[in-house]
Amino acid sequence: MSITSTNPRTGTAKESGITNTSRDEVAQVCLRAAEAARACRRTSREQRAAFLREVASRLEQDRERLAATADDETALGLPRLTGEIGRTVFQLRAFADLVEEGSYLEVTIDSAADTAIGPRPELRRLLVPVGPVAVFGASNFPFAFSVCGGDTAAALAVGCPVIIKAHSSHPLTTQQTFDLLEQAAAATGMPAGVVGLVFGREAGQALVQDPHIKAVGFTGSEAGGRVLFDLASSRPEPIPFYGELGSINPLVVTPAAAQARAAAIAAGYVESLTLGGGQFCTKPSLMFIPANFGDTLRRHLAEEIAKANTPWLLNAGIHRAYEKGVADLEGDDGIPLLGRAEADLEAGFAVKPALFWTSAEQFCDKRQLMLTECFGPVGIVVEYASDSQLLQLLGDLPGALVGTIHAESADEALAADVVEVLSERVGRIAWNGYPTGVAVSWGMMHGGPYPSSTSLHTSVGQTSVRRFLRPLCYQAVPQQLLPHEARDNTRAVPLRRDGRLTLA
Amino acid sequence: MSITSTNPRTGTAKESGITNTSRDEVAQVCLRAAEAARACRRTSREQRAAFLREVASRLEQDRERLAATADDETALGLPRLTGEIGRTVFQLRAFADLVEEGSYLEVTIDSAADTAIGPRPELRRLLVPVGPVAVFGASNFPFAFSVCGGDTAAALAVGCPVIIKAHSSHPLTTQQTFDLLEQAAAATGMPAGVVGLVFGREAGQALVQDPHIKAVGFTGSEAGGRVLFDLASSRPEPIPFYGELGSINPLVVTPAAAQARAAAIAAGYVESLTLGGGQFCTKPSLMFIPANFGDTLRRHLAEEIAKANTPWLLNAGIHRAYEKGVADLEGDDGIPLLGRAEADLEAGFAVKPALFWTSAEQFCDKRQLMLTECFGPVGIVVEYASDSQLLQLLGDLPGALVGTIHAESADEALAADVVEVLSERVGRIAWNGYPTGVAVSWGMMHGGPYPSSTSLHTSVGQTSVRRFLRPLCYQAVPQQLLPHEARDNTRAVPLRRDGRLTLA
Known part of the structure; x- marks a missing residue:
């Protein structure tokens, strides 16, 4: 019997003629x-x-x-x-x-x-x-x-x-x-x-x-x-x-950025989160937003995720792990669903992109659940109550490939601190952009402290x-x-x- | 009780006042x-x-x-x-x-x-x-x-x-x-x-x-x-x-070099072998010499090692391991003693530098014994019968910090092959010189394939x-x-x- 080649759109497998x-x-x-x-x-x-x-x-x-x-x-x-x-x-x-x-x-x-x-x-x-x-x-x-x-x-x-x-x-x-x-x-x-x-x-x-x-x-x-x-x-x-x-990549929105560009950031974030069916190692899994200025941003995020396509994941294993990962989050009262794609699911390994949200306290209590990489289009929005709480949360994250920050000049002091904390935990820091594009160039660093890479x-x-x-x-x-x-x-x-x- | 500080010249230990x-x-x-x-x-x-x-x-x-x-x-x-x-x-x-x-x-x-x-x-x-x-x-x-x-x-x-x-x-x-x-x-x-x-x-x-x-x-x-x-x-x-x-560093003498410079090579080799009491990681433990032109070189080596000083080794553990390593070689009929320092031994951890010699066949049969690093002033001279046998022997060596070759222009074809084989197994190749000097410079490489280093x-x-x-x-x-x-x-x-x- 040969290795099977499976079409994710149908879930049907055929013989490839290739053996182990x-x-x-x-x-x-x-x-x-x-x-x-x-x-x-x-x-x-x-x-x-x-x-x-x-x-x-x-x-x-x-x-x-x-x-x-x-x-x-x-x-x-x-x-x-x-x-x-x-x-x-x-x-x-x-x-x-x-x-x-x-x-x-x-x-x-x-x-x-x-x-x-x-x-x-x-x-x-x-x-x-x-x-x-x-x-x-x-x-x-x-x-x-x-x-x-x-x-x-x-x-x-x-x-x-x-x-x-x-x-x-x-x-x-x-x-x-x-x-x-x-x-x-x-x-x-x-x-x-x-x-x-x-x-x-x-x-x-x-x-x-x-x-x-x-x-x-x-x-x-x-x-x-x-x-x-x-x-x-x-x-x-x-x-x-x-x-x-794997990597749990943080994306930080400062208060000034949340006030100035909520709609654009929400659209950009959901696009980055769902790129390639959310199956990028640079996917920004965790979004940190200010609790004080989070309402508008959350509303836009919910709208954007609702409009998202429902991609097919790559294989049965990833599909199964995604459904389980999302179900684990859904099963937790402290992590409400923020929004989910509304399109009907097609056959095969199709899934609905989803966004959850939670408080900093809940995040700290349930770190293990929320820091488990879930390959696919799912993200968690964490609300921080203060600058110092944000820096604390970031400082406790495991090593990651890339950290992203959205800031405005009004928040430069906070932004400087965020850059400093991220620089100790990631291989790349993206500014007012998104992490999912990885340029092939001399200046690229795709890797970071363990577990994001081993070298x-x-x-x-x-x-x-x-x-x-x-x-x-x-x-x-x-x-x-x-x-x-x-x-x-x-x-x-x-x-x-x-x-x-x-x-x- | 504190860590002891031991004088190798006497073997007496005193309290250092420092604790673990x-x-x-x-x-x-x-x-x-x-x-x-x-x-x-x-x-x-x-x-x-x-x-x-x-x-x-x-x-x-x-x-x-x-x-x-x-x-x-x-x-x-x-x-x-x-x-x-x-x-x-x-x-x-x-x-x-x-x-x-x-x-x-x-x-x-x-x-x-x-x-x-x-x-x-x-x-x-x-x-x-x-x-x-x-x-x-x-x-x-x-x-x-x-x-x-x-x-x-x-x-x-x-x-x-x-x-x-x-x-x-x-x-x-x-x-x-x-x-x-x-x-x-x-x-x-x-x-x-x-x-x-x-x-x-x-x-x-x-x-x-x-x-x-x-x-x-x-x-x-x-x-x-x-x-x-x-x-x-x-x-x-x-x-x-x-x-x-550790590293077992080979030093090769080509037939032309053995004929041209036997006395100088023997003196240089023994000096390098015994430098710092033979306690250099770059010590040339194994010398490969041509069987055909080996008699004169062996005679000079025996003379040089006889004149060598009897150094103190660094501590009781190294002293013990040296005496055991030399005794293991001495106990093997296929590895005759070529020569040994003649000076009387002083107290403490003093030892007599020693050289052994053997054939390529014996070396292959007793690889494990002869490839065990013995810290201290001991070396083994291996006679090769042909160019191809030499290249085979070198190709089978474990990774080393440095390989050395003594050659003359008449042997350039062989030398090129030796350089090629060594370049796959060492971090540095020394030519008509000795490996024990490790310059601090941009061009240095002190490291090599495992087990000589782990990176x-x-x-x-x-x-x-x-x-x-x-x-x-x-x-x-x-x-x-x-x-x-x-x-x-x-x-x-x-x-x-x-x-x-x-x-x-």
């Missing part, structure tokens, strides 16, 4: 990746950039077929999925540019010198690939955080083979995308085994434990991520596990490549035995020489 | 550090640089007293200890310079823009301190890898409070150095609680488990480090554990600060709420703007 990968097969894929690793490390930056661009072109060319397949398996809709393929293509090209620019190598040359503490030999340092990387595809971004997504692009860019663990929610999309990836590798002369693919939960665990795997990139739930983090950390040779896990690195944007690199230092090694970029007279990359940064 | 820190006391020290963390984050780079320079000056001023105290507790000798204080001072000043230069912040500004995948808000990213850091002092470097050593300097430089776990081998040295550190903090107006100190094994474990601690820097044994790594990884909120553990970062040199930083991104946040370095028109630090690096 056995432990023996996983070991073989990993061995091939290990054999590819040395050849991969020797590929030029130009070749790897060409490879990434080839993947991008093939995704672009096959966009319609891929989006249609993914729409059958995710119900995210063709516009969103086509847009997501565009993001994935953009991302691959951004990493190709990064490889060509070369500053990611952090090339550093210290000349032989007599220092205050004695003679120092010549030292040349640069970053080298860690080796084969396991990438766990996410359910909610079948392209941008999956087979050819950010983790894959980052690892391949810097010369690491990649083995993808398919997400069970979209096996056909995964296979089609992987075929393109493999074809692009062959077309650009990348070593055999540079990309691999495995299916099934057991295969995923075997992958994390395989001695050839040197790092893991993961996007998914806190519970699932923690299991794999523990496996990675308890190996005989522990490896870094770069997990981007001190971003999983989105150019600097995410640092996760798959380690430093190597050459002490007095002759020119001809050095990597090209570490030699003299190659002004190809930005360089730190004798402590001073210089540009290419 | 209780779990409650550890919790209090951590709480103070957490309270200091916010104030510490707000200190200016100038203030932190001044703090580090003040520590350096006080160490320099008190050099004679500190070295004398340390000599009583380590028997490393005044010249070495005075030199090590110089290294520590140099290191503190290097980190002060780094903080002033500011490129470590990785300030990145992406302007608001319309991109190929839609509008992007303004993003400003920089690295911020992770929070309180635990630093475990090492036995073998009572200054440079201890209270005011590299980990401490790196963490304080970037704005993290530091709590030091004293090494039990030198409690008085630790307390004296910590007093200077604390005085320097007060003298430069650093927040109360920015530095703390705990004693005892149980306190160390409590420290790693305390929820206020956000990262650990450790230098020590593989066994001890792994216990603490496991504690750090299994916390409810796991934290990074930057362990620099992808160096623990020595300027780039080691990255371990104690995490990225934070500000999305469209007004100028006046940004950290100074992320604002417009502050050309104070190197900057990446819209993807392009620019210098200050």
